[in-house]
Amino acid sequence: MVFSSGLLLFWSLRLPLGHVISEKFLLHANNVFTFVATLRLVQDPIRSIPDVIGVVIQAKVAFARIVKFLDAPELQSRNVQQRHNTGSVNHSVLIKSADFSWEENSSRPTLRNVSLKMVPGEKVAVCGEVGSGKSTLLAAILGEVSHTKGTIQVHGRIAYVSQTAWIQTGTIQENILFGSEMDRQRYQDTLERCSLVKDLELLPYGDLTEIGERGVNLSGGQKQRIQLARALYQNADIYLLDDPFSAVDAQTATSLFNEYITGALSGKTVLLVTHQVDFLPAFDSVMKSYKQLLIISCCPRAKNFRTLSMHTKKQLVLKGFQKLMLCKEKDHLPGRSRRVM
Ligand SMILES: Nc1ncnc2c1ncn2[C@@H]1O[C@H](COP(=O)(O)OP(=O)(O)OP(=O)(O)O)[C@@H](O)[C@H]1O
Ligand SMILES: [Mg+2]
Incomplete structure (x- = not known):
């Protein structure tokens, strides 16, 4: 089963790749399995590229918000006098x-x-x-x-x-x-x-x-x-x-x-x-x-x-x-x- 799917992949790849890859790098029986294995290794990272882009965009937006928050001016609360001592006052x-x-x-x-x-x-x-x-x-x-x-x-x-x-x-x-x-x-x-x-x-x-x-x-x-x-x-x-x-x-x-x-x-x-x-x-x-x-x-x-x-x-x-x-x-x-x- 694995062999037949590998073969299928080989034939599906051979034709288009034949145009792209020069005669020197044509796929033969001795290198096709290495090529397929390499392809499998890289396919997962390639598939996750859109997710990574999404995360990077989210991180950029979050970072901009944090910077905006940190750069915001301090509240002018100098008129709010707050004391924890309630002893000598007659108002809260x-x-x-x-x-x-x-x-x-x-x-x-x-x-x-x-x-x-x-x-x-x-x-x-x-x-x-x-x-x-x-x-x-x-x-x-x-x-x-x-x-x-x-x-x-x-x-x-x-x-x-x-x-x-x-x-x-x-x-x-x-x-x-x-x-x-x-x-x-x-x-x-x-x-x-x-x-x-x-x-x-x-x-x-x-x-x-x-x-x-x-x-x-x-x-x-x-x-x-x-x-x-x-x-x-x-x-x-x-x-x-x-x-x-x-x-x-x-x-x-x-x-x-x-x-x-x-x-x-x-x-x-x-x-x-x-x-x-x-x-x-x-x-x-x-x-x-x-x-x-x-x-x-x-x-x-x-x-x-x-x-x-x-x-x-x-x-x-x-x-x-x-x-x-x-x-x-x-x-x-x-x-x-x-x-x-
Ligand atoms: N965090 C905020 N930033 C900017 N404006 C605000 C903020 N909170 C309330 N306001 C504005 O202040 C005004 C009074 O809102 P407030 O929330 O004090 O009303 P409220 O009497 O508590 O209403 P409700 O009965 O619906 O709770 C509104 O016009 C509102 O748009
Ligand atoms: Mg309210």
């Missing part, structure tokens, strides 16, 4: 009349004239229409957005939960610990607070299951809760949570809110971006983002407010927003904070 986050812009030297900042003061342990909710700058506010506190005006002071360690769940390749446990040492008690408590226990029971190796690119695929809600668990386990002072309930059902969202926000984070400073108005009455203040502005619309936990029923609180919070939206067109000055309630 203090923003004074700041303008934030994603683009350098932009005449139209993403957020204008933001003023915000959060005392340690305070819970503030931010809501508003899509693209109005809620995530930008969190990014600004992290120092990721350049600001042209005003100052930001942050006192304490920050834990951030992004709007798009971010998971690294590794086990669930590694994703939650994120380099911290294992404390069994704290770890178990974190899993319970994030409603992850049932999910882990369904996975083949529990919290040692590999996730990420090379592991099993998790649902959006599971990824989001792993992010929340990672943040909680870090035991930070300030929690910036960007719409963490967007991918979970209403029941899990309520459980997370009770166990995580009002339970585990009871003593922490929390800035939560959310679209779920049901949770707003539980916050110290609620901010509404609207066309580049952030407006403190109401203080649900003000003195008289606490004694009201949950339903009435919700109605009042929503009313506050409506009132705000009605008056904004008429007499709202740009950047001026308006307290409705």
